[in-house]
Amino acid sequence: KAGVTQTPRYLIKTRGQQVTLSCSPISGHRSVSWYQQTPGQGLQFLFEYFSETQRNKGNFPGRFSGRQFSNSRSEMNVSTLELGDSALYLCASSLQDSAYEQYFGPGTRLTVT
Amino acid sequence: AQKVTQAQTEISVVEKEDVTLDCVYETRDTTYYLFWYKQPPSGELVFLIRRNSFDEQNEISGRYSWNFQKSTSSFNFTITASQVVDSAVYFCALSDLNAGNNRKLIWGLGTSLAVNP
Numbered sequence: 001k002a003g004v005t006q007t008p009r010y011l012i013k014t015r016g017q018q019v020t021l022s023c024s025p026i027s028g029h030r031s032v033s034w035y036q037q038t039p040g041q042g043l044q045f046l047f048e049y050f051s052e053t054q055r056n057k058g059n060f061p062g063r064f065s066g067r068q069f070s071n072s073r074s075e076m077n078v079s080t081l082e083l084g085d086s087a088l089y090l091c092a093s094s095l096q097d098s099a100y101e102q103y104f105g106p107g108t109r110l111t112v113t
Numbered sequence: 114a115q116k117v118t119q120a121q122t123e124i125s126v127v128e129k130e131d132v133t134l135d136c137v138y139e140t141r142d143t144t145y146y147l148f149w150y151k152q153p154p155s156g157e158l159v160f161l162i163r164r165n166s167f168d169e170q171n172e173i174s175g176r177y178s179w180n181f182q183k184s185t186s187s188f189n190f191t192i193t194a195s196q197v198v199d200s201a202v203y204f205c206a207l208s209d210l211n212a213g214n215n216r217k218l219i220w221g222l223g224t225s226l227a228v229n230p
Contacts, residue, residue, distance in 0.1 A: 033218070042222040048215075055216050085181065088156065098208040098218040099146050104158040 004105035025093030119221035136205030
């Protein structure tokens, strides 16, 4: 079974721009979660999608948004980028919800200059 | 409030030493799930183990073992005879119901383990 894939792997943007990151979950997995990881902050939960609906949301500003398509693929978007948005963005998929183990993609390293 | 505490920020050991990573959690739920994940220097998180709140049996997988104790709300992870390849950040996580009756994963801040040759 193919693992979770994320594209792109690396991205450099300037302040004020917007960015879209993509995640393809493991086949059969319906839940996709997004995390932001920065040094010293651990994993910060962004949101979780299940069957095209946002089921859980973390404490991030509205500049961070996401969606899930009917094939379970998910995208997250960050508008009006700030320097503090520089981070590793991780996508994880699981069968149903967080009661099940999550499988992570390699992440997208976003650098905002 | 739900919370996961990994009090050890960094641990450094010499190869072949045993090392225990601590995890203490807080939850109001009676049904919950606990996890350990490993993040090697390459960056990709790897699932290690899942435990539900009704199963307090300890588990051993090769050099890895886990001690789940509900009485102390702890789910500790021990690596026996550590190896350099065990060097990674290890995360403990808790899944329980949030206010909206959906399950949400609560993460500890991680313990960075360095195994030196």
